[in-house]
Amino acid sequence: MPFISAVSDANSVLESSPTEAVAAEARIGLISRPRTLAPWLFYDETGSQLFEEITNLPEYYLTRAERSIFATNADEIIERASRVNGNRLPPTLTLIELGAGTATKTGILLAAAVCRQGTVVYQPVDVSVTALEAATRNIRANVPGVTVRCQVADYTTQPLPENRLPNTRTLALYIGSSIGNFTPDLATGVLRNLRAQLLPGDQLLLGTDLGPGPGKEVATVLAAYNDAAGVTAAFNRNILDRLNRELGANFNSEAFAHRAIWNEAESRIEMHLASLAAQRVRIPANSAGDALNLRFSPDETAHTENSYKFTLNRVKDLLASASFHLTHTWTDPRHYFAVNLATAI
Ligand code: AVJ
Numbered sequence: 135m136p137f138i139s140a141v142s143d144a145n146s147v148l149e150s151s152p153t154e155a156v157a158a159e160a161r162i163g164l165i166s167r168p169r170t171l172a173p174w175l176f177y178d179e180t181g182s183q184l185f186e187e188i189t190n191l192p193e194y195y196l197t198r199a200e201r202s203i204f205a206t207n208a209d210e211i212i213e214r215a216s217r218v219n220g221n222r223l224p225p226t227l228t229l230i231e232l233g234a235g236t237a238t239k240t241g242i243l244l245a246a247a248v249c250r251q252g253t254v255v256y257q258p259v260d261v262s263v264t265a266l267e268a269a270t271r272n273i274r275a276n277v278p279g280v281t282v283r284c285q286v287a288d289y290t291t292q293p294l295p296e297n298r299l300p301n302t303r304t305l306a307l308y309i310g311s312s313i314g315n316f317t318p319d320l321a322t323g324v325l326r327n328l329r330a331q332l333l334p335g336d337q338l339l340l341g342t343d344l345g346p347g348p349g350k351e352v353a354t355v356l357a358a359y360n361d362a363a364g365v366t367a368a369f370n371r372n373i374l375d376r377l378n379r380e381l382g383a384n385f386n387s388e389a390f391a392h393r394a395i396w397n398e399a400e401s402r403i404e405m406h407l408a409s410l411a412a413q414r415v416r417i418p419a420n421s422a423g424d425a426l427n428l429r430f431s432p433d434e435t436a437h438t439e440n441s442y443k444f445t446l447n448r449v450k451d452l453l454a455s456a457s458f459h460l461t462h463t464w465t466d467p468r469h470y471f472a473v474n475l476a477t478a479i
Pocket of ligand 1: 310311314
């Protein structure tokens with residue numbers, strides 16, 4: 135995971151700039167067998183733009199399905215998240231979003247919260263300053279009544295904002311099936327890091343893509359990662375271009391094929407980059423170590439992403455493993471995607 139400290143802490147930024155984290159990650163991943171490149175490397179400026187494009191592709195149903203769930207159920211989601219047992223005053227929600235990106239879907243939930251409570255504090259957390267700027271602009275322009283407080287942080291390891299007002303409850307949003315990028319152990323770790331910063335009664339809204347089943351073909355899931363226009367392929371190859379730009383590597387990204395496969399045993403889509411020929415790549419010496427001379431044999435791969443697909447039982451167990459109790463799940467009519475509300479216990 136990249137470490138980017140809060141903007142105010144200039145020393146930490148210098149000690150651990152994004153490019154240093156990229157250099158370390160690339161070295162560790164590319165000398166491993168099988169070779170790997172962590173999915174957070176996708177999201178430089180170009181990659182974030184390509185991801186935005188992916189969310190609009192006809193094959194990429196995830197974003198549309200989740201947005202439709204929000205559009206249909208936002209009031210109920212906010213009402214349930216605000217619900218109390220006993221006769222205490224209903225709390226005011228503060229919404230914190232992990233990996234907010236440009237917050238395009240969040241506006242629907244924020245509008246529902248403003249409707250219920252008049253105003254709402256929204257705290258997007260992301261490693262990307264540009265994404266947070268876009269999120270702030272987007273929400274300020276479209277949802278009156280929201281106070282936006284950004285935080286630059288890696289939510290998987292770093293603390294969340296904790297300037298809690300009296301009689302407020304945190305609703306943490308972790309949407310878009312971002313949790314799907316983590317293996318089960320790491321996913322539990324991410325949710326435990328979040329849980330450690332919440333109080334009992336705080337809420338988590340978790341978006342999860344669902345696995346193939348009745349009415350959802352493996353082919354449908356695969357197509358979402360293998361679009362006809364080749365945007366996902368460009369997104370995948372951009373990792374190599376990024377290593378060229380930031381580390382001075384000399385990958386020919388066109389000499390690698392985008393490959394997406396369904397791993398049934400692990401219930402996940404895997405993305406790989408497969409070398410189309412025997413080729414050599416050099417990464418000059420950098421903060422992470424000496425120059426690297428890599429040899430790829432024909433068809434040798436680098437594993438760039440896992441995207442886990444869930445069952446509702448699996449969601450329940452994952453939440454329980456981090457001391458959250460699943461209280462409600464909303465799905466779209468085709469049962470492609472699930473939005474899950476859980477209470478911190
Ligand atoms: C942002 C992690 C949810 O796994 O579907 C999109 C990223 N990768 N196309 C996903 C992604 C390829 C996406 N997540």
